[in-house]
Each structure stands twice: as C-alpha cells, then as structure tokens.
Amino acid sequence: MATVTMRVFRGDAGGGSFKDYRVEADEGMVVLDVIHRLQATQANDLACRWNCKAGKCGSCSAEVNGKPRLMCMTRMNLFREGEIISVAPIRAFPIIRDLVTNVAYNYEKAKAIPPLRLKPPEADGTYRMMQEDIDRIQEFHKCIECFLCQDVCHVIRDHEAHKKAFAGPRFFIKLAGLEMHPLDAADRTPFVRREAGIGLCNITKCCTEVCPEHIHITDNGIIPLKERMADSFDPIVRLLRRFRGMRKDGA
Amino acid sequence: MAGDDYESHEHDVLVIGAGGAGLRAAIEAAAQGVSVGLVCKSLLGKAHTVMAEGGIAAALGNVWPEDNWQVHFRDTMRGGKMLNNWRMAQLHAQEAPERVLELERWGALFDRTKDGRILQRDFGGHRYARLAHVGDRTGLEMIRTLQYHGIHQGIDVYMECKIERLLKDGERVCGAFGYWRETGKFVLFKAKAIVLATGGIGKAWKITSNSWEYTGDGHALALWAGADLIDMEFVQFHPTGMVWPPSVRGILVTEGVRGDGGTLRNKNGERFMFNYIPEFFKGETADNEAEADRWYEDKRNNRRTPDLLPRDEVARAINTEVKAGRGSPHGGAFLDICTRRPADYIRKRLPSMYHQFKELADVDITKEPMEVGPTCHYVMGGVRVDADSAAATVPGLFAAGEVAGGMHGANRLGGNSLSDLLVFGRRAGLSAALYAKNRGGQLTVDQGQVEAVAREVIAPFDRAHGENPYALQAELQETMQTLVGIIRTESELREALGKIERLKARAVRVGVDGNRQYNPGWHTALDLKSLLTVAECCATAALERTESRGGHTRDDHPYTDDQWGKVNVVQRLEGADLRLRREALPEMPAELKALFQERK
Ligand SMILES: Cc1cc2nc3c(=O)[nH]c(=O)nc-3n(C[C@H](O)[C@H](O)[C@H](O)COP(=O)(O)OP(=O)(O)OC[C@H]3O[C@@H](n4cnc5c(N)ncnc54)[C@H](O)[C@@H]3O)c2cc1C
Ligand code: SF4
Ligand code: SF4
Ligand code: FES
Numbered sequence: 001m002a003t004v005t006m007r008v009f010r011g012d013a014g015g016g017s018f019k020d021y022r023v024e025a026d027e028g029m030v031v032l033d034v035i036h037r038l039q040a041t042q043a044n045d046l047a048c049r050w051n052c053k054a055g056k057c058g059s060c061s062a063e064v065n066g067k068p069r070l071m072c073m074t075r076m077n078l079f080r081e082g083e084i085i086s087v088a089p090i091r092a093f094p095i096i097r098d099l100v101t102n103v104a105y106n107y108e109k110a111k112a113i114p115p116l117r118l119k120p121p122e123a124d125g126t127y128r129m130m131q132e133d134i135d136r137i138q139e140f141h142k143c144i145e146c147f148l149c150q151d152v153c154h155v156i157r158d159h160e161a162h163k164k165a166f167a168g169p170r171f172f173i174k175l176a177g178l179e180m181h182p183l184d185a186a187d188r189t190p191f192v193r194r195e196a197g198i199g200l201c202n203i204t205k206c207c208t209e210v211c212p213e214h215i216h217i218t219d220n221g222i223i224p225l226k227e228r229m230a231d232s233f234d235p236i237v238r239l240l241r242r243f244r245g246m247r248k249d250g251a
Numbered sequence: 252m253a254g255d256d257y258e259s260h261e262h263d264v265l266v267i268g269a270g271g272a273g274l275r276a277a278i279e280a281a282a283q284g285v286s287v288g289l290v291c292k293s294l295l296g297k298a299h300t301v302m303a304e305g306g307i308a309a310a311l312g313n314v315w316p317e318d319n320w321q322v323h324f325r326d327t328m329r330g331g332k333m334l335n336n337w338r339m340a341q342l343h344a345q346e347a348p349e350r351v352l353e354l355e356r357w358g359a360l361f362d363r364t365k366d367g368r369i370l371q372r373d374f375g376g377h378r379y380a381r382l383a384h385v386g387d388r389t390g391l392e393m394i395r396t397l398q399y400h401g402i403h404q405g406i407d408v409y410m411e412c413k414i415e416r417l418l419k420d421g422e423r424v425c426g427a428f429g430y431w432r433e434t435g436k437f438v439l440f441k442a443k444a445i446v447l448a449t450g451g452i453g454k455a456w457k458i459t460s461n462s463w464e465y466t467g468d469g470h471a472l473a474l475w476a477g478a479d480l481i482d483m484e485f486v487q488f489h490p491t492g493m494v495w496p497p498s499v500r501g502i503l504v505t506e507g508v509r510g511d512g513g514t515l516r517n518k519n520g521e522r523f524m525f526n527y528i529p530e531f532f533k534g535e536t537a538d539n540e541a542e543a544d545r546w547y548e549d550k551r552n553n554r555r556t557p558d559l560l561p562r563d564e565v566a567r568a569i570n571t572e573v574k575a576g577r578g579s580p581h582g583g584a585f586l587d588i589c590t591r592r593p594a595d596y597i598r599k600r601l602p603s604m605y606h607q608f609k610e611l612a613d614v615d616i617t618k619e620p621m622e623v624g625p626t627c628h629y630v631m632g633g634v635r636v637d638a639d640s641a642a643a644t645v646p647g648l649f650a651a652g653e654v655a656g657g658m659h660g661a662n663r664l665g666g667n668s669l670s671d672l673l674v675f676g677r678r679a680g681l682s683a684a685l686y687a688k689n690r691g692g693q694l695t696v697d698q699g700q701v702e703a704v705a706r707e708v709i710a711p712f713d714r715a716h717g718e719n720p721y722a723l724q725a726e727l728q729e730t731m732q733t734l735v736g737i738i739r740t741e742s743e744l745r746e747a748l749g750k751i752e753r754l755k756a757r758a759v760r761v762g763v764d765g766n767r768q769y770n771p772g773w774h775t776a777l778d779l780k781s782l783l784t785v786a787e788c789c790a791t792a793a794l795e796r797t798e799s800r801g802g803h804t805r806d807d808h809p810y811t812d813d814q815w816g817k818v819n820v821v822q823r824l825e826g827a828d829l830r831l832r833r834e835a836l837p838e839m840p841a842e843l844k845a846l847f848q849e850r851k
Contacts, residue, residue, distance in 0.1 A: 012768060028496020030611070040721035044772030045765030049294070051462040054502050054607055056391065057297045073610055096433055097769040107295065107410075115403050116358040127355065128367030134360045138385065141360060141392055145296055181358065 007086040012097045025076045032071035047098035058146030062099050063088045068148040068210050090151040106147050109167045117186035129182045140177035142213040149207035155200045167196035169207035173221035189232045257437035262288035263687035265442035267414050270298035272652025273448030274397035275676030281404040283684035290409045292464050296398050299450050303390025304505035306382025308666030309347035313368040315379035320344040325846050330376040330561045331660020332801040337839040338638035339658040343674050350673035351383050359396040373510040375559040376664040387505050387603045416704045417476040424647040425694050428704050435767020441694045443687035446679045447650040452785040456627035457732035460503040466778040467785030469654035473634045478643040481656040481819045483632035484792035485802040488737045490565035492626025494583035499611045501626040506665045509558045511600050513588035517577040524557035527568035563662045563801050566625040583624030631659045641679035651679035661801025711776045717762025720776035735790050740806045744794040751787050792820045
C-alpha cells in the first residue's frame with residue numbers, strides 16, 4: 001500500500017481548478033479505484049462516470065497526466081513512485097462537472113447517420129455472410145464509444161466551427177462498417193463527404209493511437225472510406241464496382 | 252414545490268431502462284405507432300447489457316441440427332430446477348431464434364459457421380452448442396444494434412435520468428417521477444403504460460460483477476407501487492469472477508472460457524468438477540476426463556463435461572474446494588485454457604478475456620491459468636409477470652429482462668438472459684402499446700404523491716453531517732456477502748435481517764455535501780432505499796425457503812424438497828409491511844411434461 005497524490009479537476013462550466021488529494025492506493029488498483037476511494041472518503045460529491053470497470057462500456061474516459069485514457073484500465077503502477085497523477089475531464093467536450101463532460105455531440109452525430117438498408121434475402125429467404133467478409137467490420141464493431149478518439153481529433157478539439165460538419169473518427173468507422181456491411185444496400189457517399197466532412201481529416205492517426213480497443217481507425221476505416229469517395233467521382237470505377245456485383249467490402 | 256419547479260413529459264408508453272430489454276421494448280412499442288419515452292440512469296449504450304460476453308442462447312440449429320425449441324426448453328427448465336414459469340420458458344425457447352435473426356437483419360454481425368450462418372458455442376447446461384456470439388463481446392454487439400436501430404424509430408430518449416418512484420391514479424400506474432443526474436432537477440413523466448427494464452440487484456453484494464446501476468430500482472419501484480415480486484431468494488453467483496488483484500475481485504470471466512475448452516483445477520492440478528456431479532445430472536454428464544474432452548467434438552457419443560454443469564453447481568464446488576484448503580493462492584480455483592487450446596485460438600475466441608487479464612492482473616491466459624471464484628451476478632427473482640403479456644400485477648405496469656421474475660426459475664443458464672431480453676422485451680413493448688391504446692381518459696397525476704417524493708429526494712442536503720452514504724452501502728454489501736451469500740443458514744439470515752433493519756433506520760439519516768449538480772454522493776444516498784428494499788426481500792424469501800435449490804443453498808436444509816418444488820415465494824407490500832406468501836406454480840401441460848420423460 002502506498003500513499004499517492006491525485007490532482008483532480010474540480011469544477012463546472014462556471015470554472016474550476018485542480019485540487020490535490022492524498023490517498024492510499026492498494027496493489028493492483030487502477031485510477032478509477034482511487035477515484036472511488038476519494039469519493040467514499042474525502043470527496044463524496046466528486047463527479048465521474050463509470051459502469052463496467054473492465055474496459056467494456058467506455059464510460060470512464062478522462063485525461064490522465066494529459067493523456068486520454070479509460071480510468072478503469074489505467075493501472076496505478078504505471079506511474080513512478082511519488083509522481084503526482086493528474087486527472088482531468090476530456091477536453092473536446094463541454095464540462096458538466098469535475099470529470100463528467102457533455103458528450104451529446106456524439107449522440108447527435110450518431111443519429112444523423114443513414115441506417116442500414118437491408119438487401120433482399122437469398123432465394124431460400126435467409127441471409128448468409130462469410131466470416132472473411134465481416135472480419136474487418138467486426139473490428140469496427142468493437143467500438144465501446146468511449147469517445148477518446150473524438151477527444152484527440154484536432155478537428156473537433158481545436159475548431160469549434162468544424163464540429164457542425166464533421167462526424168469524427170468514431171463515426172467514420174461506424175460509416176465504414178455500414179458501407180462495408182454485406183447486407184447493406186444504401187449509398188452513403190454524399191453523406192460521408194458532406195455531412196460527415198471526411199475531407200477535414202488529414203490522417204494524423206491520433207485517433208488510432210488512443211483507441212483502447214486498438215481499432216485501426218485510420219488504416220482500416222478512414223482511408224478506405226476516403227478511397228471510396230475518390231472512386232465515386234470516377235465514372236469508370238463506379239461502373240466497374242457495379243459490374244463486380246456491388247461488392248461492398250472495399251478491401 | 253420543494254423549492255423548485257419541474258419539467259414534465261407525456262408518453263403513451265414509458266420504458267424505464269435502456270439495456271437489451273428496454274431498447275427492444277421501446278422499439279416494439281414505437282412500431283405500434285404510440286409515443287414512446289425511454290429513460291436510463293447512464294448514457295445510452297452503457298447499460299449492463301453492453302458487458303455481456305458469452306452469447307445469446309437460441310436453438311437455431313446451425314451447428315447441431317438436432318437442436319430445437321423443445322430441447323432448449325427442457326435444458327432451461329432443468330437448469331432452473333423446474334421452478335421456472337413453464338410458459339415463459341416455452342415462449343423464450345420458441346421465439347429466441349427469430350429474435351436473433353432479427354438482430355442480424357438490423358445489422359448485428361455474429362461470428363459465422365463455414366457455410367455463412369450464425370456460429371454457436373457451448374455453454375453450461377445447454378445440451379448443444381447454442382449460443383450465438385461475437386467473440387466474447389456479444390452484449391456490445393447486441394446493445395449497439397438495438398441502440399442504432401432504435402434511434403431511428405422516433406423514440407424520445409432521456410439519458411442520465413433516474414426514476415425515483417412510480418405514480419398511481421387509483422389502481423393504475425400513470426407516470427413516474429425522478430431527477431436529471433446532470434442538474435439534479437426534477438422531471439415528471441406522465442404515461443399510460445410503463446415498462447420496467449431496470450436490470451438487477453447485484454450491487455447489494457460486495458463481490459459482484461454488477462455495476463453501480465444495479466441497485467434493484469425496478470424491483471423496488473414495482474414493490475412500492477403495489478406489485479408482486481417472486482423468487483427473490485434466488486441469486487446467481489457466477490462461478491468464475493476474477494479474484495486477484497483485490498481491486499478487480501468479482502469482475503466476470505465468461506463461461507465461454509469453459510465452453511471453448513477451459514477446465515477448472517484445484518491447487519493439486521485435479522479437475523475437481525468430476526467429484527461434484529449431482530444425481531440429477533448424472534445421466535448427461537461425463538464421469539471421466541477422456542469422455543469429457545471428446546464431448547467438445549462429438550456430442551452424439553459423449554456426455555457433457557462437468558465443467559459445464561449449471562452455474563449453481565460449479566459455484567458451490569469451487570466454494571467447497573476453497574474451504575477444504577485446495578484453492579488457489581488467492582482463494583479461488585484455477586481456470587486453465589492455456590494447456591488445452593492453442594494461443595491463437597484463445598486470442599481469437601476470447602479477446603477481451605485475454606486483454607482483461609493482461610491489463611488488470613498481469614496474467615497471460617495463453618500461458619498461465621486464471622484464478623477465479625464465485626461472484627454475485629444475476630437475480631432470478633423479480634417482478635411477477637404474466638408470461639404472454641409481461642404484465643405485472645398492477646394495471647398498466649409491465650416488466651421485462653432481469654427485473655422480471657419467473658423465466659429462469661431457481662437458476663439461470665448462461666446465454667438465456669440475452670435471449671430473454673429480446674423475447675420478453677418485445678412482448679412487453681407490444682403489450683404496453685396495446686394497453687396504452689385502449690386506455691381511455693385523461694392522465695391525472697396526484698400532486699401530493701409528487702411532492703412527497705420531491706421532499707424525500709432533497710432531504711439528504713439538509714443533513715450535511717449525516718451518515719456517509721458510501722459507508723452505509725459498504726456495510727450493506729458486507730452484510731449480504733457474509734450472511735446472504737452462496738451458502739445460507741437460518742441464524743445468519745436472521746442476523747442479516749436485523750442488520751438490514753438497523754441500516755434502514757440509519758439510511759434516513761444520510762447526509763451529503765455539495766449541490767444537486769451531478770453529485771454521486773447524493774445519487775448513492777438515494778439508491779440506498781431501493782438497495783435496502785431488495786436486500787430485505789432477498790433475505791426474507793431466503794429465510795422462508797427451507798430447502799436447497801439452484802441459486803439458494805441452505806446449510807441447515809441441504810436437500811431439495813419436492814414440496815418446495817411446487818411453490819413460488821411471492822412478496823408484496825401491505826401498507827408499510829412486506830408480506831410473503833407461498834403460491835402454487837402454474838401447472839405444466841401434459842405435452843410439455845412428456846419432454847421430461849424421454850431419456851436424456
Ligand atoms: C459481466 C456480465 C456478463 C454477462 N454475460 C452474459 C452472457 O454472455 N449471456 C447472457 O445471456 N447474459 C449475460 N449476462 C447477464 C445479462 O447481461 C444481463 O442480465 C442483462 O444484460 C440485463 O439486461 P436488462 O435489459 O434487463 O438490463 P440492463 O442492461 O442492465 O439495463 C438496465 C437499464 O435500466 C436503467 N435503470 C436502472 N434503474 C433505473 C432507474 N431507477 N431510473 C432510470 N433508469 C434505470 C439502467 O440505466 C439501464 O439502462 C452478463 C452479465 C454481466 C454483468
Ligand atoms: S486521423 Fe483524421 S479523424 Fe483521426 S485524429 Fe487525425 S484528423 Fe482526426
Ligand atoms: S473508436 Fe476506439 S477510441 Fe473511438 S470511441 Fe470507439 S473505442 Fe473509443
Ligand atoms: S468503466 Fe467501463 S470502460 Fe471504464
């Protein structure tokens with residue numbers, strides 16, 4: 001057992017500041033455990049989100065020593081002895097209180113995405129999909145909606161004006177997953193270009209770096225989507241795609 | 252009123268809870284053309300359902316064509332020690348395949364068989380490989396599919412909003428009252444019909460796989476509104492939770508590990524489950540290691556490995572091994588898949604288990620065994636409902652998912668919850684919409700009821716130096732863990748009830764700091780009321796049932812008693828008093844009974 005110093009942001013939309021707490025950390029603890037101990041013993045009203053405590057729900061996103069992370073998957077033994085550990089809310093979204101931010105932006109973007117449009121079934125009335133045709137989309141479906149990628153993307157983080165016309169990496173892989181879905185018949189090309197604003201992404205790969213699910217957001221999602229956009233401008237490629245039976249796997 | 256105004260919304264159907272059951276209910280209700288509101292305590296997509304790992308049980312017959320609803324029904328009833336509501340078990344087994352295929356049509360991508368159909372995996376108590384899955388993150392696939400389908404159905408979603416109390420107009424429910432977590436401001440929902448889909452009660456125990464949300468709110472809301480609860484003594488302790496390090500104790504290790512070939516061992520390396528095969532399952536369980544191992548590949552000629560006995564059996568076995576001094580270093584059992592399956596296979600089939608152990612326990616499960624022990628996981632008991640309509644005993648109130656009782660009897664089989672959410676979520680949404688359409692007249696809300704709740708909700712702020720809500724919650728968890736755990740006795744249950752009574756008295760004195768804006772201390776204080784209520788229901792019912800069955804084991808009544816096999820324990824509030832009755836199980840029709848006569 002060791003005593004650590006946690007420097008936690010306390011405040012709301014009206015302002016706030018970091019506050020230092022000295023607290024015991026036991027073997028194996030993660031940052032979220034220490035935050036919970038703070039709540040139970042020193043700061044009953046310290047606001048944070050969490051649910052699963054196992055990296056599965058994507059609720060506990062925060063910036064730990066400046067790095068966007070899941071608090072429940074950040075072990076305390078990652079830090080040097082005596083190191084002050086700062087915990088702040090993710091920066092790209094408006095603060096509600098302490099470590100909790102307003103992530104409504106993401107739910108609005110989600111809602112705007114044209115949903116799956118189901119192809120007609122096969123002759124026997126069923127649908128079949130081969131594992132190799134869905135491997136890549138299954139990777140996108142691992143997304144736990146922690147919005148850490150949205151947090152680090154400079155388009156969202158630094159340009160308030162862009163937010164309106166930019167879906168962000170989380171929703172690029174959502175779109176890629178739909179576009180590559182073997183059962184989907186919709187064409188989201190105009191949406192991806194206009195409403196989702198994929199052109200604003202300049203492939204810095206910051207999103208891929210922070211993804212706790214290790215989804216290859218840029219290489220497997222954004223770049224193929226961008227290529228698809230380029231294709232759709234080219235009538236020959238478009239025709240070829242049609243001849244290839246509208247294969248949607250983009251690979 | 253209590254210092255402030257409140258906003259108000261009106262819907263035909265209000266669904267409380269946005270896990271699998273609530274989302275499916277809301278989608279179905281919206282499809283009937285009524286206006287639907289969906290309320291949840293967390294953000295959308297973060298409910299417990301997201302954490303489900305192993306799979307959805309449905310007799311699709313893709314891997315074993317022999318499988319069908321009758322076999323699934325029979326497995327479910329036997330797993331539940333025949334205490335299940337037979338009609339629910341029947342509907343569940345019959346409708347689960349269609350509900351899974353429907354998810355696929357809404358975009359879900361399950362792992363595939365070689366011929367492009369949905370792959371199914373083995374799980375405890377299921378005769379055939381039956382669980383549709385996506386690696387070990389099936390719940391994530393399910394909730395995302397429902398969530399993204401649901402947001403286009405015109406449902407109004409109220410996130411981070413907690414319902415404190417249901418409101419009644421005479422006998423019927425007419426609304427719900429709660430607060431926004433973000434601001435602490437009050438909100439009133441008027442509704443013609445209400446679907447409860449709030450999940451479980453596992454936060455009442457110390458070692459649990461359940462999150463802060465599982466404070467039994469829906470169970471308590473129903474009880475306070477005059478509804479019946481049944482089977483509250485039956486709590487499932489999942490045999491395999493993490494045990495080390497202490498901070499992760501209780502986090503779930505999916506049964507899929509055993510389904511995919513993992514085996515339990517004690518500290519001597521012995522596969523001890525062979526010593527714990529109960530008479531009831533002898534006919535269908537392998538009694539030697541060679542047969543058990545062959546079973547994974549050839550189910551026709553071999554019997555199932557005892558590693559995959561129903562959860563109550565496995566949890567008790569681990570408990571006994573540890574007590575006998577044969578446990579692992581940190582008081583669990585070893586779960587070994589590394590010596591039995593190749594590393595690649597393990598990483599492909601169980602990616603999140605691999606990740607979870609590596610990150611949280613410094614254990615590489617492709618090289619070392621895991622240490623596991625029982626963790627509180629699921630409550631079989633819940634709101635008493637009509638099987639076909641999911642209607643509770645209070646008019647206008649419906650319940651589905653973990654908050655509803657009856658479907659799983661004394662013990663739930665793995666994978667049968669996710670399918671339950673879909674089957675009965677849909678039925679509840681449908682029935683609630685029909686009820687709302689037929690309900691005439693204006694919705695009238697009694698201001699008195701609303702104001703009484705409002706006063707109670709903000710009272711903790713007037714007691715700045717009151718009891719610490721976190722400390723009270725911890726005391727309750729300790730009490731339930733030690734006195735109302737896997738193995739129970741009369742004296743300990745009585746002791747628990749005494750403690751709960753004292754905690755209730757202290758709970759009205761809790762105080763909180765700060766203001767109403769996103770204040771977890773306050774939220775914890777408010778959740779205590781439902782947590783204490785369900786703890787009391789559970790301990791009271793456990794005291795009543797003087798036998799051992801499924802998720803209820805009495806050291807002082809170690810045997811299963813046929814008389815008890817014919818009754819449910821039913822609880823209801825009369826005035827302020829919790830009343831308990833024994834009621835006969837509904838009688839299973841002869842053609843279903845016949846399914847249990849056949850061999851195996
Ligand atoms: C780690 C883990 C793994 C599991 N794996 C499997 C598996 O592989 N297969 C399987 O079949 N089952 C599994 N289960 C069980 C299964 O996941 C749950 O039983 C199921 O998801 C419960 O779903 P639900 O819709 O009833 O409730 P939940 O998904 O828990 O949703 C409850 C909802 O109610 C809301 N709520 C609660 N109280 C209130 C209130 N007062 N006001 C407003 N909203 C409220 C919550 O915010 C939430 O939205 C697992 C469970 C756990 C914990
Ligand atoms: S790669 Fe694109 S989406 Fe990802 S962080 Fe960079 S700019 Fe944003
Ligand atoms: S893509 Fe990765 S970082 Fe982005 S929200 Fe999903 S899980 Fe989080
Ligand atoms: S609490 Fe679920 S991801 Fe951290």
